[in-house]
Amino acid sequence: MSPRQWSTTFLQPQPTDPTTKFALIILNQPFSFPLLDRLWNSCEWRCCADGGANRLYDSFESLGLSPEELEMMRKSYLPDLVKGDLDSVRDEVREYYSSLGVRVIHDHDQYSTDLMKCISAIQEKEKAECTKEIPEQYTIILLGGLSGRLDQTVHTLSLLHKLRKTRRFLFAVTDDNVGWVLDEGEHIITIDHSILGPTCGLLPVGIDSTILSTKGLRWNLDEKESCFDGLVSTSNHLVPEEQVVWIKTTKPIWWVAELRTLS
CATH class of the missing domain: 3.40.50.10240 (Thiamin pyrophosphokinase, catalytic domain)
Incomplete structure (x- = not known):
């Protein structure tokens, strides 16, 4: 898929x-x-x-x-x-x-x-x-x-x-932010740096744990377990040079990104 x-x-x-x-x-x-x-x-x-x-x-x-x-x-x-x-x-x-x-x-x-x-x-x-x-x-x-x-x-x-x-x-x-649920599988998020950032997070809400891999973040994860009793990727950062973020998760998670002040 x-x-x-x-x-x-x-x-x-x-x-x-x-x-x-x-x-x-x-x-x-x-x-x-x-x-x-x-x-x-x-x-x-x-x-x-x-x-x-x-x-x-x-x-x-x-x-x-x-x-x-x-x-x-x-x-x-x-x-x-x-x-x-x-x-x-x-x-x-x-x-x-x-x-x-x-x-x-x-x-x-x-x-x-x-x-x-x-x-x-x-x-x-x-x-x-x-x-x-x-x-x-x-x-x-x-x-x-x-x-x-x-x-x-x-x-x-x-x-x-x-x-x-x-x-x-x-x-x-x-x-302050925009967020949505990423279901299990792979996701590609197009990043508009004029609107988003720099802070973002992946929150294992409503699940026991998930295995996460990411690309395009300041601190990427490689097949790392994330759960409330362990690692939670909060206060991660978008990278200005990266136009997309790739995420793979074995269970549904919340993705949240900081929203810049709009005029």
């Missing part, structure tokens, strides 16, 4: 991958407007997970806009959907988006989180748009999920680990 190819083109100032459909899920965690703007422009479908609607609504207030400009900005960034149990979204935010035609869905399922509810909405959208036997998948980008409350972070780690077999590409992005 050939190595799986990965890139972070969705973080570039201008979208550069017209062949891929991207879907954005905004979680209830802080983020900067430059990061929101990059991801928003890369995606053709956007969803707020419950309190993520508050974050989107409030994200323009730091821009120093007049009331009229602020209203125009908010209307330029209308999500396609707000979904969750709606215990976090403020009443005025819910009413604002509803008044502008945004679908707001109250999902009462207590056995799924707001993030899971939004991923379910994407899966329903894929089926509705399907013209083939196997639906074409969106590449899902989570804005948030790797910061804030530890229990929510662990949920993100766990959910992406579980979804690796059914979702081909799913990323989590914060202002």
Whole structure:
């Protein structure tokens, strides 16, 4: 089997991958407007997970806009959907988006989180748009999920680990880093040094151990065991001269890379 190819083109100032459909899920965690703007422009479908609607609504207030400009900005960034149990979204935010035609869905399922509810909405959208036997998948980008409350972070780690077999590409992005699950096998990650680095890591989360080999890092591994009771490759570095990183793993692991400050 050939190595799986990965890139972070969705973080570039201008979208550069017209062949891929991207879907954005905004979680209830802080983020900067430059990061929101990059991801928003890369995606053709956007969803707020419950309190993520508050974050989107409030994200323009730091821009120093007049009331009229602020209203125009908010209307330029209308999500396609707000979904969750709606215990976090403020009443005025819910009413604002509803008044502008945004679908707001109250999902009462207590056995799924707001993030899971939004991923379910994407899966329903894929089926509705399907013209083939196997639906074409969106590449899902989570804005948030790797910061804030530890229990929510662990949920993100766990959910992406579980979804690796059914979702081909799913990323989590914060202002500090971008991360995703590498399933067992070989992977080639294209590195955009203007966006990523220098720090990166390979995290054996949700497994007993894995055997890792790498190329393109400052401190490469050669058939080394990685586990929580032993070696964990944190604070590794991308090499400026290297344009790709090659990774081979016998079990699924998390890859994370530092995200440079966006302007």
